[in-house]
Amino acid sequence: xxxxxxxxxxxxxxxxxxxxxxxxxxxxxxxxxxxxxxxxxxxxxxxxxxxxxxxxxxxxxxxxxxxxxxxxxxxxxxxxxxxxxxxxxxxxxxxxxxxxxxxxxxxxxxxxxxxxxxxxxxxxxxxxxxxxxxxxxxxxxxxxxxxxxxxxxxxxxxxxxxxxxxxxxxxxxxxxxxxxxxxxxxxxxxxxxxxxxxxxxxxxxxxxxxxxxxxxxxxxxxxxxxxxxxxxxxxxxxxxxxxxxxxxxxxxxxxxxxxxxxxxxxxxxxxxxxxxxxxxxxxxxxxxxxxxxxxxxxxxxxxxxxxxxxxxxxxxxxxxxxxxxxxxxxxxxxxxxxxxxxxxxxxxxxxxxxxxxxxxxxxxxxxxxxxxxxxxxxxxxxxxxxxxxxxxxxxxxxxxxxxxxxxxxxxxxxxxxxxxxxxxxxxxxxxxxxxxxxxxxxxxxxxxxxxxxxxxxxxxxxxxxxxxxxxxxxxxxxxxxxxxxxxxxxxxxxxxxxxxxxxxxx
Amino acid sequence: xxxxxxxxxxxxxxxxxxxxxxxxxxxxxxxxxxxxxxxxxxxxxxxxxxxxxxxxxxxxxxxxxxxxxxxxxxxxxxxxxxxxxxxxxxxxxxxxxxxxxxxxxxxxxxxxxxxxxxxxxxxxxxxxxxxxxxxxxxxxxxxxxxxxxxxxxxxxxxxxxxxxxxxxxxxxxxxxxxxxxxxxxxxxxxxxxxxxxxxxxxxxxxxxxxxxxxxxxxxxxxxxxxxxxxxxxxxxxxxxxxxxxxxxxxxxxxxxxxxxxxxxxxxxxxxxxxxxxxxxxxxxxxxxxxxxxxxxxxxxxxxxxxxxxxxxxxxxxxxxxxxxxxxxxxxxxxxxxxxxxxxxxxxxxxxxxxxxxxxxxxxxxxxxxxxxxxxxxxxxxxxxxxxxxxxxxxxxxxx
Numbered sequence: 001x002x003x004x005x006x007x008x009x010x011x012x013x014x015x016x017x018x019x020x021x022x023x024x025x026x027x028x029x030x031x032x033x034x035x036x037x038x039x040x041x042x043x044x045x046x047x048x049x050x051x052x053x054x055x056x057x058x059x060x061x062x063x064x065x066x067x068x069x070x071x072x073x074x075x076x077x078x079x080x081x082x083x084x085x086x087x088x089x090x091x092x093x094x095x096x097x098x099x100x101x102x103x104x105x106x107x108x109x110x111x112x113x114x115x116x117x118x119x120x121x122x123x124x125x126x127x128x129x130x131x132x133x134x135x136x137x138x139x140x141x142x143x144x145x146x147x148x149x150x151x152x153x154x155x156x157x158x159x160x161x162x163x164x165x166x167x168x169x170x171x172x173x174x175x176x177x178x179x180x181x182x183x184x185x186x187x188x189x190x191x192x193x194x195x196x197x198x199x200x201x202x203x204x205x206x207x208x209x210x211x212x213x214x215x216x217x218x219x220x221x222x223x224x225x226x227x228x229x230x231x232x233x234x235x236x237x238x239x240x241x242x243x244x245x246x247x248x249x250x251x252x253x254x255x256x257x258x259x260x261x262x263x264x265x266x267x268x269x270x271x272x273x274x275x276x277x278x279x280x281x282x283x284x285x286x287x288x289x290x291x292x293x294x295x296x297x298x299x300x301x302x303x304x305x306x307x308x309x310x311x312x313x314x315x316x317x318x319x320x321x322x323x324x325x326x327x328x329x330x331x332x333x334x335x336x337x338x339x340x341x342x343x344x345x346x347x348x349x350x351x352x353x354x355x356x357x358x359x360x361x362x363x364x365x366x367x368x369x370x371x372x373x374x375x376x377x378x379x380x381x382x383x384x385x386x387x388x389x390x391x392x393x394x395x396x397x398x399x400x401x402x403x404x405x406x407x408x409x410x411x412x413x414x415x416x417x418x419x420x421x422x423x424x425x426x427x428x429x430x431x432x433x434x435x436x437x438x439x440x441x442x443x444x445x446x447x448x449x450x451x452x453x454x455x456x457x458x459x460x461x462x463x464x465x466x467x468x469x470x471x472x473x474x475x476x477x478x479x480x481x482x483x484x485x486x487x488x489x490x491x492x493x494x495x496x497x498x499x500x501x502x503x504x505x506x
Numbered sequence: 507x508x509x510x511x512x513x514x515x516x517x518x519x520x521x522x523x524x525x526x527x528x529x530x531x532x533x534x535x536x537x538x539x540x541x542x543x544x545x546x547x548x549x550x551x552x553x554x555x556x557x558x559x560x561x562x563x564x565x566x567x568x569x570x571x572x573x574x575x576x577x578x579x580x581x582x583x584x585x586x587x588x589x590x591x592x593x594x595x596x597x598x599x600x601x602x603x604x605x606x607x608x609x610x611x612x613x614x615x616x617x618x619x620x621x622x623x624x625x626x627x628x629x630x631x632x633x634x635x636x637x638x639x640x641x642x643x644x645x646x647x648x649x650x651x652x653x654x655x656x657x658x659x660x661x662x663x664x665x666x667x668x669x670x671x672x673x674x675x676x677x678x679x680x681x682x683x684x685x686x687x688x689x690x691x692x693x694x695x696x697x698x699x700x701x702x703x704x705x706x707x708x709x710x711x712x713x714x715x716x717x718x719x720x721x722x723x724x725x726x727x728x729x730x731x732x733x734x735x736x737x738x739x740x741x742x743x744x745x746x747x748x749x750x751x752x753x754x755x756x757x758x759x760x761x762x763x764x765x766x767x768x769x770x771x772x773x774x775x776x777x778x779x780x781x782x783x784x785x786x787x788x789x790x791x792x793x794x795x796x797x798x799x800x801x802x803x804x805x806x807x808x809x810x811x812x813x814x815x816x817x818x819x820x821x822x823x824x825x826x827x828x829x830x831x832x833x834x835x836x837x838x839x840x841x842x843x844x845x846x847x848x849x850x851x852x853x854x855x856x857x858x859x860x861x862x863x864x865x866x867x868x869x870x871x872x873x874x875x876x877x878x879x880x881x882x883x884x885x886x887x888x889x890x891x892x893x894x895x896x897x898x899x900x901x902x903x904x905x
Contacts, residue, residue, distance in 0.1 A: 312790045335793035344791065352787035357851050358780065366781055367792040369774040377772035384718050400720055420792065 004065075005030040005164060005195050006051075011062035013046055013055060020046045021060070022219040028164070028212075033186055033196045035206045038216035039239055040297050040465040041436075044199045047216070048166055052086050053079045066164075083163035087153050089172055095142035100124035102141050103156045127155040130192075131185060146273070147178030154185070158194075165189065167198045171205060172298050183209050201296050203232040203504050215239055232504075233497070240467055240496040248472030249444065251451045256475065257287030259326070260459040261342065261428045266320035268307050277303050277315070278483045285428060285459045290450060292474030293463045296503050300483035301463045302347055305430050309344040310334035324427075338367060341427035345417050347436060347463070349410075353417050356406035360398060361387040363405050364419045371423075390419035394449055411442025418449065429453065432463045447473060467496050481505050532896065533843060533860050536889075540864060544871030552871055555749035558742070563675050563821060565866035566755035567592065567814040569859055571837035572844070573759075573766050574810030576858045577803045579841050580783040582850035583632065583639035585804070586834050587646025588811040591624055593830025594654040596815030600664040600825035601657060603671065610671040614816055621812025622805055624650075629804030633797040639804075647834075655827050663826045666819060675821035678750040679757060690751035697743030701736045708732060755817060759859075762813070766855045779803065784851030839886065840865045843893045847901065864889070 006028040013021040021043045028034045036044050049055050051064060053073030064071045066082060073079045093102050103124050108115045124137040133151040141149060150170065157165055167186070171179040183205060186196050200206050206213060207230055215222040215238040222238045262284040270277045278300050285291040295301045307315045308322055310331040322329050324340050331337040337344070346353045354363050364387040365372060372378050372386070387401040396415045398408060405416050414434065421429060431450070435443045450460055450473065464470050470477055471494055479487040479502035487502040544552040551557060571588050578585050595617045602613035624646075631642045658664065666672060681692050708731075715722045723731070746752055770776035778799045781789040790796050814833065819825050844861030846853030865886060872882045 309791070312787075333793075333795065334791050335795060338793045346791060352785070352791055355781050355784035355788050355851070357784045362777070362780075366777060366789070366794075369777060373774060377768070378774065378777070380772075381714065388718070402720055 003029055005067060007063075007065040008047070008051065009063045009065065011047065011050055011060055011064075013050055013060040020219050021050070024062075024216070024219070024221050026214060026221065027224065028195060028197060031190060031193055031195055032211040033190055033198065033209055034212045034214065035210035036197060036199045036214050036216065037201070037203065037206060037235060037239060039467065041218075042216040042239075043219040044216055045168065046219075048086060048168065048197075048199065051079065052076055052084060052166070080160060083161060084166070085157035085160060085162045085164070086166040086168060087150065087157065087170060089169045091146075091149050091153050093141045093149060093152060093156075096140060098138045098140055099128070099135070099144075099152050099155075100137040102152055103127060103137075103159050105156070107160060123159065124155070127159045128152075130158055131155045132188075145178070146173050147175070147181065150174070150178075150182065151185070158189075162194060164195045164197070167196065167200075169199055169201065169298075171200065171202060179205065201504055203235050206235065207232060217241070232501070236497050236500045240500055248469075249448045249451055251455065253455065254288070254475070255455075255457075256289045257457070259284045260287045260324070261285050261461075262321075262323040262326075263304075263308060264321040264323070266304065266307070266322075267318045268303065268320075269316040269318055270303070271314065271316050276318075276483065278307065281320070281480075281483070281485055283461075283478050283485065283488075285461050287427075287459055288454050288457050289475045290454055290460045290462055290473055292470035292477035293461055293480060294465070294467065294470045294477055294499055294503060295463075295480035296465055298482075299480045299503070301480055302432055303483075304480075305344055305432055305461075305463060308337070309342060309430065310337045338424055338426070341425075342430065343367075343421040343424050343426035343428070344430045345421050345432060345434060347432035349413050349417050354405050354413060357404060359404050360391065360396065360401040360408075360416055360419075363416050364390055364401070364423060367420050368424045386423060387419075390422065394419060394422075395445060409438075409442075411438035411445075414438055414442065414446065418446070422453075426458070428459045428461065430461045430463070433465065434462060435464075435466070435469060467499060471496065471499070479503050533845065533857065533864060533893070536893070537860055537864050537867065540867050540871065544867065544874065548871070548874045551874055553745070555745045557870070557874070558745050559678075559749050559753055561866060561870045562753050563755050564870060565862050566675060566753075566759055567817040567821070568833065568836045568840060568866060569759045569862045570762060570810050570814040570817060571833055572840040572858045572862050573762055573855045574807040575834075575837045576841045576844070576846055576853045576855050577766075577770075577779060578639070578807050579838070579846045580779055580850060580853045581800055581803055582783055582786075583800070583803070584838070585628070585639065585643045585646075585807050587624075587628065587643040587650055588807065588814070588837055589830040589833035589835075590647055590650035590654055591621070591808055591811040591830070592815035592818060592833055593828075594650045594657070594815065595621055595812040596819035596829050597654055597657050597664070597825040597827075599671075599816055600666050600819055603666060603668050604664055605661075610668045614671075617812050617816060618809055621809040624811075625805030625808030626801070628808065629801040632804060633800050650830075654830065658825065658827045663824050665824045671816075672820050672823045673754055674758065675753075675755050675817045676823070677754050679752045679754060681751060690747040690749075693743055693747040693751040696752060697739050697747075700743075701739050704735055704739070705732050758813075758817070762810075763855055763859060770855060775799065775802070780851060783853075836862075836865055836869075839890045842897070843890060845897060848894060848898060849901070
């Protein structure tokens, strides 16, 4: 048998309009811990989905060679049969079931036609011993902490006789102790002959534990290095070392005025997990200014925006202050925030941004119907004029404003979202990942629009995990990591490596 | 491409129009087929003036419930309690008029208020405490069934003597005084005004669409549509005029239908209801007060249930302990047959009314044919599930 348990050769995976993976080569040695790093959108998760069969054989090109044989996985069940398992960031356990039920869920131990529960419990204890989780296996999973739940997930994988275990951002939701624990466990698994692949943004952990590090960038393999004292700086350089194309339109005149929106000492709990998700966040944005808010996924950027914007998800705001034009405000609903001149364009346009089964006209005006009401009824002629106006001015490509937004491309959907919020005529526009999943042409149009808006005196906070975008567009930027502002930089001070170093600081 | 298609006009366009909007026309076709079938099976008995008047009076309370239910279903909720809320409210009206000796109009006002309170109670449970509507209103079903029995425990069925009250579901609008032509003149006049209003508003809407370069059907097809709608109104009015004229029930349902249709299509509130049904999170983030809009829908539903209870009591001229049984089934089925999406966000009260006519024609026709009640339920159930399955399928295809 070869040295390599896994070789992925020339993997190319395309989505409509995007090459998510472009000729990726990825080789994993038997019995090593192999770390896969890269920015958001670099293709790490896509690669792992190809490997596990989520993207079926035939939907990509290239070969997966596992244990010396070319594999044709048609689903997760196929890859699991061969001993490949993924531990996802969002755990896939049934909270109301006990630990042992969860471990053997889907591959129950049978005696004849019925489940042999006694044997199940005995076996569960064995695998729990392997992951060093010393709790009663009949405990319900929901009463465990996140760290222990993850151990149950690993135990589940081990119970299936796993040979290759993939961790997708395993420590993202864990505290320091649990993280250390997990890394120790990975080393132990390695000594038991289990090969591990870990996807992580936390380079400190990566350099501490990896035998080999592979960097992906923009769907391509940048390099694979054995870890003989690789520094974080070296990895960062590989992660971000792309040439920035000149896709950011220049702004003609900058006229930056007074502070328009200010957040002070904003500290917020998530009542679901009981964790503090934002710690003492203080940021501000001035009139006519684009402020970038950079941070990796899970840094708390969206939570920050949502908790300011009327807090519809019901976070617990422990302390802090929101000032609009110097006046202290605490918005109790998105409506109050809108009325005060704050608009929030969500990152998830399909999930909570647009009403997909309604048309462009409907979505354009829904946030400010007040302006169109005459007497009791909505003035439909005026509404059509408004929607047509935005369709033209921000170039929404559709046959007419009666087109359902569900049928538009990502870029045009994003423009409809922008139209909706421009119609509200806000002072402060918070854009959350404004260009995620849209093509270069539409990106450029959105950047130009942003420039035009600030020239007219609007303030923009741009939340983004795409470094080049934040650097290209912002007058000033904040970097966020794990719910804390880890740095504030002017556009002159900021470069990719400084920002990346701040973004992964913990 | 589409523009050329429109210009070509004629039968080809009518065909493609039919194909494209098959889903919308389906229930009209179903209604016509059902009506023809029963007319044939009853040797014309179904389509007599007397039976059509009867059908309208029978359908009234279901229509009122179904209109309210459409809002609830668009919002992806459900209200199972409406049947017994209607029964209970009807009983209270009867008690107020007979035992308390209150004037019928005041009694109606009080009952509507009771409906509002019931709506507040259920709506607050759903929106403020987060109890699922299914559970809240299932409990409501128990509670108001019990309440109905309780208030009628001592008296049993209460006969309502008030003429004005009973006219609501049995009476007809008066004719113009001093005219006797052997038919109901005012009914025909109402029909004529109705046709003028429909044609006028359609022409205006079409002109507007042309002004903004939206897709419209070609002139011959548009004219054909107008002729078709006018013909239906003429036939109905003619049939009614040759009997006793327009029933008061039709007037009440008509006013409610107009009001709800206006609200859903023309007002902020209507937009918000569709928005919440389509994507509640997006609506919330667009500044819509999701909880209050939902609360409104539940209040409207229970007030409509109170109106339905009044109509039903008026129809029977009495309040009985079994009033309201299974009303919710007809109301929910009607709304779904009328094209309200099971996944929420889509639905029209005008189409719901067609759904009501489908369901009530089935009931009425099978009664005329003497079909056993157990068979009736099964037939209605089968038609209901076919309609919804068809709707779900065609929506999935459209995606």
